[in-house]
Amino acid sequence: MKYYEDIEIGDTMEFGEYDVTEAEIVDFAESYDPQPFHIDKEAATESAFGELVASGWHTASMCMRLLVDGPIDDRASMGARGVDELRWKRPVKPGDTLSIRTEVIDKRVSESDPKRGYVDSRLEGINQHDEVVISWIGLGMIERRNPGESAE
Secondary structure (H helix, E strand, O other): OEOHHHOOOOOEEEEEEEEOOHHHHHHHHHHHOOOHHHHOHHHHOOOOOOOOOOOHHHHHHHHHHHHHHOHHHHEOEEEEEEEEEEEEOOOOOOOOEEEEEEEEEEEEEOOOOOOEEEEEEEEEEEOOOOOEEEEEEEEEEEEOOOOOOOOO
């Protein structure tokens, strides 16, 4: 288990594989983002994308799953304070395989709760062509192993 003290600014990871299917794109969109270019293959050909594409929210959800199955599974995670700078960089299509890269860009001890540290990480979702399809900065909260020690 990695605690706040085990994480360093500059730490990077690349991991995961998530195969995107047409059925999943449509199912997600029908429930949460029912725009024609997400739910109707034929209508999507007339869109700016020219084909069926995943909702950006679906792309974020797939990357979140990779994140939870990856580094969050091995961290003393206490959740998150939010997300900054969410950007959809390129469409995700049926048949794409997603993975993620993360880099720790900032960390500090919470002023209100010394048991908690804040770890901010840049995430990039990438496809099988190593193209960035989504990015954000996650504002994580990580338990401190030694909350009585002074901050770094």
